[in-house]
Amino acid sequence: MGASMTDTLHDRHEKSPSASSTAFGDFLPPSVDSLDHEKQQAVSVGAPSDDWNPTWDDAHSWLVVVGCFIFSAVTAGWGLVWGVFQPFYQNxxxxxxxxxxxxxxxxxxxxCLTAFGGVFGKLADRYGYRPFLLAGSVIWMAGILGSAFSTKLWHFFLTQGVLQGISCAMVFPIVVAVPAQWFLKRRALAxxxxxxxxxxxxxxxxxxxxxMLTRVGQRKALVIYSCIDAVALAIALLLVKERRQPGTRRAPILWFDKSFLGDPVFWSLGACFLVTVFGYLTPIFFLPTYTKEKVPGxxxxxxxxxxxxxxxxxxxGRTIIGFIADRFGxxxxLFLVTLLSGLxxxxxxxFVSTYGGIMGFAVLYGFNCGCFISLTPAVAARIYGPSRLAGLSGMLFMFNMPGNGAGAPVAGALLKATGHSWRTVACIMGSxxxxxxxxxxxxxxxxxxxxIAVI
Incomplete structure (x- = not known):
């Protein structure tokens, strides 16, 4: 009986969500039915309700979420600030x-996040989360401090590009997976x-x-911001903890699952993510520039x-979409928010050219545009099941890479080639x-x- 219980708990751990089970850094919690099945399975084998069983949505679990939230805000949030840096650097x-x-x-x-996130996620699953969180934090600080003293284009590519991208690839896939170890009932919310x-x-x-860029300039602004990040990352490191059943072994790494390649459904998903990401970043990169042109002064x-x-x-939008997906599939x-984002x-x-109109577009687009990130692994799990999610998620990273690397530059080239025709850019990227x-x-x-079906 004891051996059976241990084997069952070990099997449940091997099938549990992991850092590598993320596409573009996001993890989908399982459905309510699967959670109920987990609880029934535990009861049926007489498993004790010990500290490992992730059914406690207690204060300590929420502290872990706070730590993960801070990591997410500091690292992944930085990529959404580029719309401020671009006009400042250009001038x-x-x-x-x-x-x-x-x-x-x-x-x-x-x-870098999409290229290496799956790799670091799998390595973190194998060797533990904390070393990668610590290394990612150190590299992050090196990148932001280095960009403070950068003066040439290649300096910025190294510091604000490669170093900070590698840091995100180390940190983000982990912190969006850790809460799944601490929650069962409120896993989607966490x-x-x-x-x-x-x-x-x-x-x-x-x-x-x-x-800060306006008042103190590039160097001082980034040095001050690095100090804020250092304090935030130190707090986050203290709060984020991996939760594993004592004595369990870490599974070996499966780098590439070839069985997906012959399935047209897989290529349907890949084509969806490929073109969606191409159109995704354009407003995020260019909305401040667009506003300056349309609203003089x-x-x-x-x-x-x-x-x-x-x-x-x-x-x-990213918070709400999980609850919607649980109800409607x-x-x-994913189909709905991707369609609304493009439209x-x-x-x-x-058609908007006033400040109020631009703000309205910002709300509408913002609510829908980023939801595909959190829904990517949800869709993969729904179509293929959770047992193959790690390998599939790593492969889906590859479809995001072209859009992340070339989507915004292509939009910039279109803008220049069409004599600053924003309508052309918006129509192409939205389409x-x-x-x-x-x-x-x-x-x-x-x-x-x-x-009409929930899927």
Whole structure:
């Protein structure tokens, strides 16, 4: 009986969510039915309700969420601040650098996250989370301090691009997976809060960086911000703890699952994420610049505030979408938010030219645009099941890479080639997101042919 109980608990641990079970850094909690099955399975074998069984949504569990939220806000949130840096650099230390190249600079960190997040997630599963959180924090500080003293383009590519991107790849996949070890009943809420941290961090960072760049300049602003980050990361390191049953062995790493390659449903998902990510970053990178052009005389702060509003709306949207997906299905939810995100670019952004109208677009786009990030592993788990989620998530990282690396630069090149025709840029980038929703339909109806169904 004792051996059976131990084996069962070990099996449950091996099937539990992990850091590598994330696509673009986000983790989907299992459905309510699967959670009930876990509890029934534990009872049926006489498993004790010990500290390992993740059914306690207690104060300590929420402290872990706070730590993960801080990590998410500091690291992943930084990528959403680039809309403030780009015009500042273009008018200052990097004057003369083409707009597409500057946009690519802002994409490097996200490119590194999608390229290496799956690798570091799997390594962290194998060797433990804390060493990677600590190393990621140190590299993060090196990147932000290095960018404070950067003067040439390649300096910024190294510091604000590669170093901070590697740091995000080490940290973000872990912190969005850790809460799944501490929660059962409120797992969706906990994960949603952590994911929303990146958007809230981008919103707060946008305001702080814009104010400090204007008042004290690049070097002092980034040094001050690095001090704030150092304190925040130290607190987060104290709060985030991995939860493992004592005596369990860590599973070996499965780097690549070839069985997906022959499945058209997999390529339907891949095509959806590929084109969706291509259109995703354009408003995030260019909305302050767009506002400055359309509203003459507006202050830098008010122009940057549009990006703050967009990120705040994204924080709300990412939190809410988990509950919607639980009720209506993650695939249905992904189709809806991807479609609305693209249509808001095509039908709203193309026609707004007042400050109030731009703010309205920021709210609408922000609420929908980032939800595909948190829904990616949800869809994968719903279509293929949780047992293969780690390998599939790592492969889906590859489809996000082109859009993260080239989406915003392509938009910048289009803007320049069309004589600053924002309508052309918005229509093309929005249509890519609509196309992504269309590509998803094959996977949706291949797995569930009924039009009205929870999937």
């Amino acid at each position: 200052g230390v990097l004057a003369g650098v083409p707009t597409p190249l500057l946009s690519f600079l802002g994409s490097v960190a996200g490119l 994960i949603g809060i952590v994911v929303a941290g990146s958007s809230l961090g981008g919103a707060v960072g946008t305001l702080l960086i814009r104010i 507006i202050s830098d702060f008010n122009a940057a505030f549009t990006l703050t509003v967009l990120n705040l709306a994204a924080a709300v 993650p695939v249905n939810s 808001s670019q095509m039908l709203v952004w193309t 890519l997101q609509v196309l992504g929703a269309i590509f998803l339909l094959y996977a949706r109806f291949k797995r569930e042919s009924k039009i």
